[in-house]
Amino acid sequence: MIKIIILGGGFGGIRAALDLNKKLTGRKDIEITLVDRNGFHTFTPLIYEVAMAHGTTDKNHPYHTELRSVVSVPFGDIFNNKKVNTVQAEIEKIDLTGKRIFTRGGEMLNFDYLIIALGSEVSDYGIPGVCEYAHKFKTVNDAIGLFDKIEELYDEGTEGKRQLPINFIIAGGGFTGIEIASELAVCSVHAAHRHKIFEKNCASIIILEAKPQMLNRVSDKDRIKIKRRLKNLGVNILENSRIEEVGSDWVKIKNDKKLKADLIVWTAGVKASSLISSTNNLKINEHGRVVVNSYLQLENNPNIFIVGDAIAFNIPRTNELVPQMAYTAVNQGRVAADNIARLIRGDNNLKKYIPGRCTTWVAPLGGKNAIAHVGGISFGGLFGHFAREVIDLSYFMSILSPGKAWGRFWKDLKVALKK
Numbered sequence: 001m002i003k004i005i006i007l008g009g010g011f012g013g014i015r016a017a018l019d020l021n022k023k024l025t026g027r028k029d030i031e032i033t034l035v036d037r038n039g040f041h042t043f044t045p046l047i048y049e050v051a052m053a054h055g056t057t058d059k060n061h062p063y064h065t066e067l068r069s070v071v072s073v074p075f076g077d078i079f080n081n082k083k084v085n086t087v088q089a090e091i092e093k094i095d096l097t098g099k100r101i102f103t104r105g106g107e108m109l110n111f112d113y114l115i116i117a118l119g120s121e122v123s124d125y126g127i128p129g130v131c132e133y134a135h136k137f138k139t140v141n142d143a144i145g146l147f148d149k150i151e152e153l154y155d156e157g158t159e160g161k162r163q164l165p166i167n168f169i170i171a172g173g174g175f176t177g178i179e180i181a182s183e184l185a186v187c188s189v190h191a192a193h194r195h196k197i198f199e200k201n202c203a204s205i206i207i208l209e210a211k212p213q214m215l216n217r218v219s220d221k222d223r224i225k226i227k228r229r230l231k232n233l234g235v236n237i238l239e240n241s242r243i244e245e246v247g248s249d250w251v252k253i254k255n256d257k258k259l260k261a262d263l264i265v266w267t268a269g270v271k272a273s274s275l276i277s278s279t280n281n282l283k284i285n286e287h288g289r290v291v292v293n294s295y296l297q298l299e300n301n302p303n304i305f306i307v308g309d310a311i312a313f314n315i316p317r318t319n320e321l322v323p324q325m326a327y328t329a330v331n332q333g334r335v336a337a338d339n340i341a342r343l344i345r346g347d348n349n350l351k352k353y354i355p356g357r358c359t360t361w362v363a364p365l366g367g368k369n370a371i372a373h374v375g376g377i378s379f380g381g382l383f384g385h386f387a388r389e390v391i392d393l394s395y396f397m398s399i400l401s402p403g404k405a406w407g408r409f410w411k412d413l414k415v416a417l418k419k
Helices: 011-023 044-051 065-071 140-159 175-194 220-232 327-342 382-398 400-419
Strands: 001-007 030-036 040-042 073-074 084-088 092-096 100-105 108-110 113-116 120-122 166-171 203-208 237-238 243-248 249-254 257-260 263-266 270-271 301-306 361-364 370-374 378-381
Touching: 001 108, 011 030, 011 113, 011 327, 011 382, 030 166, 044 065, 044 140, 044 175, 065 073, 065 400, 073 100, 113 327, 140 166, 140 175, 140 263, 166 175, 166 257, 175 203, 175 220, 175 237, 175 361, 220 237, 220 370, 220 378, 263 327, 301 327, 361 382, 370 382, 378 382, 382 400
Parallel strands: 001 030, 001 113, 030 084, 113 301, 166 203, 166 263, 203 237
Antiparallel strands: 040 073, 092 100, 100 108, 120 270, 243 249, 249 257, 361 370, 370 378
16 A cells, blocks of 8 residues: 655645545555644635624624634545545654654554645744734634734723723734734724724724835735725834834834834744754755755655745745745645656656746735735725635635535625625
């Protein structure tokens, strides 16, 4: 029996598992196993909506329960009628030499081929106070925790225990940062009203970006549109403002300037899973990512592939690292699955991974407003929001049956219509 193990049920791992199942259909000597700490795949582009569901619920019946079901796609739905086994377990150790995976539950899994698709975790860049005081934003549980924290802040505002406006600081001016800031600007009004707070300026929202300009991968024209929308929502943007330290109710930026903060949301960056750094026989670059060849293999072990946020792969035309984004992980998952299928069939003419241009992106900007860039054309407002919905549906259709994809999409749409 040829055993293929995929570590991680994110975008790259799911795509690899589905493609391997399809490419090796009919082979009774193949066993495909996906290992993840959860029993579901998280659709991360929508987790900010879980945190910002304040306009869709009343205080006694949090709507984020249903939202959680939108962003958490059970593996049973994805791999229904597929020959893919799933193991829900925390991975403790990866033994590349012995071709073994050890879980914290004491289980050992052997493999002939391995795809490491472990994703990433929050990086604090060694900045003092981030771990202790900043609210991380990476998982569904992080989003639910943020929802509850916002409710708590407005409870305290109602009771006179906290001075208004509530000061929110978003650390990081990437797509996640602007999504949270813009949605927060919209939902904080609903949250305040539900708590009987009717002051006009009930929230102060600041985005801190360390680089000279935010969203350096988008065009100047689109960046201007995004900034204009944020400004109209009352969001302040401080670029070239690297955070030096975080306290319980403040953030210190350069020149020892301190900004008051009731809540600090950390979206400033991610790093490869800590399992990567603890695994022997991996070549790690200065960014903590694994160096792979053009086929996404380890140079010293051609049966092991790395995909997703953990890989160090430079874009030939720019020499920049491939961005840690969902679409890149999906493409890498396809290439890794294709190459493993070829190796199993005895075909050594492997497929090279060629990073695609980032021609499609969507920046949700609060409520039913977004800016979308599709096929070289940008459009905003309600049309941008509609484009995002179509892209979401397209992804669900790629991993689920049509019926389940439409059902999940309808849940998402109901949330959007309630805003």
